[in-house]
Amino acid sequence: MSRVPSPGLPAPGLRVLLIEDQHDIAANIWDFLERRGHEMDHCADGASGLARAMRGGFDVVVLDLGLPRLDGLDLCRRLREAGHGVPVLMLTARDTLDDKLRGFAEGADDYLVKPFALPELEARIRAVQRRGRPPSGQAVHGPLGYDPDTLAAQREGRRIPLTRLQGALLDVLLREAPRIVPHARLIEAGWGAQGADVAALQTQIYELRALVDRPFAQPMIQSVRGIGYRVVAPA
Structure with missing residues (x-):
């Protein structure tokens, strides 16, 4: 069941899986989102991130592209091939149109280029999660x-x-x-x-x-x- 906030109350926190190998970036994102009420989990490489994402239970996956052991694009493609539809927000320093189109082609829902402001990251996370809930009924x-x-x-x-x-x-x-x-x-x-x-x-x-x-x-x-x-x- 969707968690709908009451008028005037803050939006409820989301369950976020962060897959990021740079310790400082991961710590900053974790601290900011946790203070904003989100439930965080973290993996520092692509292979463990894919295994964690496959188990499910997350509202959004925040995925870096340049990961050890398994690249973020490959991770996203394998996740989609396995039938997982969890929203994926990609983080990357690659900012060309071709890079963005390849990310979308592999199943990303949104794309945020580094460096970014943490409030924008949270806004993007909430946006991909909201639009992942289309009208009910077939x-x-x-x-x-x-x-x-x-x-x-x-x-x-x-x-x-x-x-x-x-x-x-x-x-x-x-x-x-x-x-x-x-x-x-x-x-x-x-x-x-x-x-x-x-x-x-x-x-x-x-x-x-x-x-x-x-x-x-x-x-x-x-x-x-x-x-x-x-x-x-x-x-």
């Missing part, structure tokens, strides 16, 4: 459905685990189907107030199509050039 159009409670799509009897970001995008597309959903609406649904650009959206739609369209005879997610995307039932 969204269905034709043979394609999405259940936000299980973070899984269904098509032709096949269950397809999604990331929270992929699920948020598919949820909007299905609830509006067969109407066109503009790029701006999808970006807001996926990334919230922090936003993203169309290139990041295209990367996520590409990954979503690989899961819910490519294994089947007829694609359902259509691109409307220069406007947005829509879901149409097979003819």
Whole structure:
């Protein structure tokens, strides 16, 4: 059940897994977030971080990219391949567009470039966790459905685990189907107030199509050039 704060009260703390190998950075993040009421856990390398994340029980994973034993991108990809949809906020000094797109392609929900202000980190953590809770109840159009409670799509009897970001995008597309959903609406649904650009959206739609369209005879997610995307039932 979602923990909804009462009006005028601070938002409840989240269970945060921090995977960061730099001791000083990890200590600063831990101290700040713990003082803000969050329940913290920490791993200093990618292999132990992946094992801890696989056990579940976290609201958000804060993941550094340059990790010993297992790179952050590989960690995120393995987490998603295992069907875990926990929101992942990546931390990195890599600030090029290609780096960001690769992070999103591997399953990240957001991307924060070092150095950053700790209050912004907390705001991003809360944002990825909030938008990971789409409206309750399944969204269905034709043979394609999405259940936000299980973070899984269904098509032709096949269950397809999604990331929270992929699920948020598919949820909007299905609830509006067969109407066109503009790029701006999808970006807001996926990334919230922090936003993203169309290139990041295209990367996520590409990954979503690989899961819910490519294994089947007829694609359902259509691109409307220069406007947005829509879901149409097979003819």
